[in-house]
Amino acid sequence: MSASQSVDATAPSGPCLDGRDDDALVARWRELLDRHARTTGALEKVLQERHQLGVSEFEVLERLAGCDREQNRMQALADTVHLSQSALSRLIGRLEADGLVSRSMCSDDRRGIFACLTPAGRERYEAARPTQRQLLAELLND
Amino acid sequence: MSASQSVDATAPSGPCLDGRDDDALVARWRELLDRHARTTGALEKVLQERHQLGVSEFEVLERLAGCDREQNRMQALADTVHLSQSALSRLIGRLEADGLVSRSMCSDDRRGIFACLTPAGRERYEAARPTQRQLLAELLND
DNA sequence: GCACAAAGGTTGCGCATGCATGTAGTGTCT
DNA sequence: AGACACTACATGCATGCGCAACCTTTGTGC
Numbered sequence: 001m002s003a004s005q006s007v008d009a010t011a012p013s014g015p016c017l018d019g020r021d022d023d024a025l026v027a028r029w030r031e032l033l034d035r036h037a038r039t040t041g042a043l044e045k046v047l048q049e050r051h052q053l054g055v056s057e058f059e060v061l062e063r064l065a066g067c068d069r070e071q072n073r074m075q076a077l078a079d080t081v082h083l084s085q086s087a088l089s090r091l092i093g094r095l096e097a098d099g100l101v102s103r104s105m106c107s108d109d110r111r112g113i114f115a116c117l118t119p120a121g122r123e124r125y126e127a128a129r130p131t132q133r134q135l136l137a138e139l140l141n142d
Numbered sequence: 143m144s145a146s147q148s149v150d151a152t153a154p155s156g157p158c159l160d161g162r163d164d165d166a167l168v169a170r171w172r173e174l175l176d177r178h179a180r181t182t183g184a185l186e187k188v189l190q191e192r193h194q195l196g197v198s199e200f201e202v203l204e205r206l207a208g209c210d211r212e213q214n215r216m217q218a219l220a221d222t223v224h225l226s227q228s229a230l231s232r233l234i235g236r237l238e239a240d241g242l243v244s245r246s247m248c249s250d251d252r253r254g255i256f257a258c259l260t261p262a263g264r265e266r267y268e269a270a271r272p273t274q275r276q277l278l279a280e281l282l283n284d
Numbered sequence: 285g286c287a288c289a290a291a292g293g294t295t296g297c298g299c300a301t302g303c304a305t306g307t308a309g310t311g312t313c314t
Numbered sequence: 315a316g317a318c319a320c321t322a323c324a325t326g327c328a329t330g331c332g333c334a335a336c337c338t339t340t341g342t343g344c
Contacts, residue, residue, distance in 0.1 A: 025282060026275075028282055029278050032174070034224070039174065082175065082179035082180075085293065085294085089294055089295085110340085111291070111293070111340070113292075133167065140170055198300090215322080217322065225301080228304095228323090228325075229300070232300075235324090252310085253308060255323065
């Protein structure tokens with residue numbers, strides 16, 4: 001899928017000012033969109049039907065599993081998975097409702113809240129990880 | 143399968159038991175997520191506030207501007223921008239409501255529908271393109 | 285101690301998306 | 315022609331997201 005002929009969006013009615021760099025840039029952009037869409041799409045599907053997890057849910061679990069110290073502030077978590085605070089708050093709510101994480105208040109800063117993996121959460125994550133890794137290997141290696 | 147703590151996704155330089163490939167894979171995955179989130183986020187914001195366009199809207203306009211022949215079937219369009227058929231239908235609906243595209247029925251296949259840029263649509267796209275290209279250049283070149 | 289601004293998190297709301305379904309047109313087989 | 319499967323769009327519905335408003339806690343200045 002090269003960008004050899006159809007990318008020149010200025011085709012008939014515009015002077016093509018910076019054509020070649022532009023084409024390369026757009027090609028990279030589309031490559032990124034393509035790859036992202038394919039990967040998240042497939043991942044979403046397989047993680048959902050085999051582990052009842054969405055992509056964002058899995059990513060959060062992975063972050064939590066990575067450092068299972070109580071250092072998982074909501075805000076920091078939101079940043080690492082690129083979600084708004086509200087989205088992350090509800091996501092954690094869902095995971096908590098499923099018994100996969102638990103919210104625990106922080107002692108020294110009473111407005112901060114830590115999200116921690118429960119044993120069930122860790123188990124679910126460990127089970128889902130190979131699935132995700134395999135798909136990643138398939139879709140990211142080309 | 144010792145899967146107790148070998149992912150150490152956030153550990154700085156931990157000894158990886160079963161996964162150097164794994165770490166590299168995950169790193170690439172996160173790089174992809176990162177780049178995508180940053181770019182779409184910034185793009186969404188700037189395109190919205192300066193041209194009243196979303197990222198998907200812009201992408202569709204670009205595809206339409208690319209080949210302004212009447213060969214833009216809804217389904218094909220949906221595929222190229224990675225949207226479901228329903229999402230694209232509504233998106234075209236919005237663009238049509240804004241007067242940026244028009245739906246025209248196809249003569250030889252009466253269930254097929256072509257989406258075409260209106261002059262206003264082309265104008266809007268031409269105006270938005272430099273904005274998008276500049277941001278792409280900033281965020282994709284590293 | 286008492287305002288007042290700012291930060292962390294939650295909730296109300298509108299919107300875009302995907303899935304499932306509905307409707308219309310096409311092609312095939314009998 | 316009539317029945318059937320299939321394709322192309324549109325639409326009802328549920329869900330997840332971001333923005334803005336809100337509440338609580340912290341820190342700063344008086």
